[in-house]
Amino acid sequence: xxxxxxxxxxxxxxxxxxxxxxxxxxxxxxxxxxxxxxxxxxxxxxxxxxxxxxxxxxxxxxxxxxxxxxxxxxxxxxxxxxxxxxxxxxxxxxxxxxxxxxxxxxxxxxxxxxxxxxxxxxxxxxxxxxxxxxxxxxxxxxxxxxxxxxxxxxxxxxxxxxxxxxxxxxxxxxxxxxxxxxxxxxxxxxxxxxxxxxxxxxxxxxxxxxxxxxxxxxxxxxxxxxxxxxxxxxxxxxxxxxxxxxxxxxxxxxxxxxxxxxxxxxxxxxxxxxxxxxxxxxxxxxxxxxxxxxxxxxxxxxxxxxxxxxxxxxxxxxxxxxxxxxxxxxxxxxxxxxxxxxxxxxx
Numbered sequence: 001x002x003x004x005x006x007x008x009x010x011x012x013x014x015x016x017x018x019x020x021x022x023x024x025x026x027x028x029x030x031x032x033x034x035x036x037x038x039x040x041x042x043x044x045x046x047x048x049x050x051x052x053x054x055x056x057x058x059x060x061x062x063x064x065x066x067x068x069x070x071x072x073x074x075x076x077x078x079x080x081x082x083x084x085x086x087x088x089x090x091x092x093x094x095x096x097x098x099x100x101x102x103x104x105x106x107x108x109x110x111x112x113x114x115x116x117x118x119x120x121x122x123x124x125x126x127x128x129x130x131x132x133x134x135x136x137x138x139x140x141x142x143x144x145x146x147x148x149x150x151x152x153x154x155x156x157x158x159x160x161x162x163x164x165x166x167x168x169x170x171x172x173x174x175x176x177x178x179x180x181x182x183x184x185x186x187x188x189x190x191x192x193x194x195x196x197x198x199x200x201x202x203x204x205x206x207x208x209x210x211x212x213x214x215x216x217x218x219x220x221x222x223x224x225x226x227x228x229x230x231x232x233x234x235x236x237x238x239x240x241x242x243x244x245x246x247x248x249x250x251x252x253x254x255x256x257x258x259x260x261x262x263x264x265x266x267x268x269x270x271x272x273x274x275x276x277x278x279x280x281x282x283x284x285x286x287x288x289x290x291x292x293x294x295x296x297x298x299x300x301x302x303x304x305x306x307x308x309x310x311x312x313x314x315x316x317x318x319x320x321x322x323x324x325x326x327x328x329x330x331x332x333x334x335x336x337x338x339x340x341x342x343x344x345x346x347x
Contacts, residue, residue, distance in 0.1 A: 050166045054134065056174040059100045063173065066094050067215065068302035069105025069256035071277035072142065073121035074114070080280065081110055086300035086319045087278025088124055089327040093317070094302055095127040101173055102133050103181070105256030105274055106140025106217030108159075113147025118159045135160070136171050139183045140217040140256060168194055170201055175208040177307065178249070184218040188236045195239075202243050210340040211312055212249040213305075214240070219255040221264045221271040225285035228258065237266075244269050250340055252312070254303070260284050261299040261316055263291045263334065270338055276301040276318075292334050298322065301333070310340040 068090065072082035094102060109117035128135060137160055144152045157164040167186060171179040180201060186194050205212065220237035222228050233255075244251045250268070256275035259282040264271040266289075275282075281298030284290075300319040305312050316334035319327045 050169040051172060052136070052162070052169065053172040054100070054174065059174050060098075063177065063307040064097060064099045065101040065103065065173065065177075065213075065305050066097055066099040066302055067103040067105065067213075067254045067272070067305070068094070068274045068277050069138075069140070069217070070107045070259050070275035070279040071104075071121075072107060072110040072279040073124060074110035074117045075120060078110065082278050082280065083300070083322065084278070085325060085327050086322045089319055090277055090300065090302055091125050092127065093330065095131055095133070097304060098131065099133065099304075101171065101179070102128070102135045103179065103213070103215045103254070104135065104137040104277075105215055105254060106138045106184075107142040107256060107275075107277075107279060108137060108140065109145075110142060111145040111147075112143035112152045112155055113145060115155060118155060121159065135162075136179065136181055136215070137163075138181045138215050138217055139167060139185055141185060144185060168197060175206070176210045177213065178205060178209045178211075179213040179215065182214060182216040182236075184216040184233060184255075188232050190235070190239075198239075202247070205247065205249060207248055209249045210310065211307075211338070212247070212251050214251065214253045216253075216255050218257050219262075219271070219273050220253060221266065222258055222273055223262055223284045223290055224287050226258065237271075240269060241267055248341060248343070250312075250338055252338060258282055258284065260297075261292060261301055261318075261334070262286070263336070264289050265291065272303065274301065274303050274316075291336075292316075294333055296333075299333070300327075312338040312340075314338065 071087050074082055076084040109121060111117055139156065143156055147155065163169055167183040169181050171181065173179065180198065182188065182198070183194060188195050218233050219229060220233040240251055240253065252270045252272065254272040254274055256273065258273045259275045259279045260273065261276055262273035262284065276299045278300065283297055286293065300322050301316050304315045304317060314336050315332045317330050318333045320329040320331050321327045
């Protein structure tokens, strides 16, 4: 027979006690990494000229780029927090695409303070190095796991020396595609360093840019059942909504953090969640706003973008035999296109 609980609230009715425990648990969860607001960190970024440029002459025709994230590179013996089979299969499949650019939406190592996780990343993605792929990552919350900020950033920049000193930066893929890689661990609220940088970038966006791709880790839009969108990213979404109306470019926002795939469109702005890179899958309750309706699960996947004139053709390619030791079966599970805005005729 179980012992009675001896605590100051033992006199409360069982239903009320259960409600109080649930309320306390909800508060605890709201304070964890899933829902926490980003700290006001010092600005480690370089001056506002932090732009990486790839001229049109160095890009394929058609231009192809890939986006995905949440891999959690770590020792292959770890099979609960991450799935090494799908993770490795995705690396090989992405390499086979030979993309002009590869954007990673964060949580690349499992623990940013564990240099072995970065060594596993380097070993498992050696084919990317051999092909000299242009890799453009953003910081996730796991990049700040098990280390203080300066050490975390030092490890990050050692793994990605092409962006050393930058927590956020821009990429010009030719004249028609511009990408902005943001750090959602830092503030995106008005008057923050990063927000002011973003505002300058958008105010000075070249008129030749037809598509603007913004990558970050935490999602500005996600299925409501997750209760995962934070004030930081909600503020970003409000700002982008206002700016997108008057911009000559179409906005595509791609995040990670949710270990699944989601697709939304709000007033002409496309929001994608691509967090199926190998981390432990997370089921979602898809509301009506989510344009991806396939209920099958899990979604280990990557997103492939191909520029065809005034259209970006997008495919979500998913690992089908994810339980195999060496997965190799793939299927296109979502397909859509994003049309550029009509160009104004010059007088």
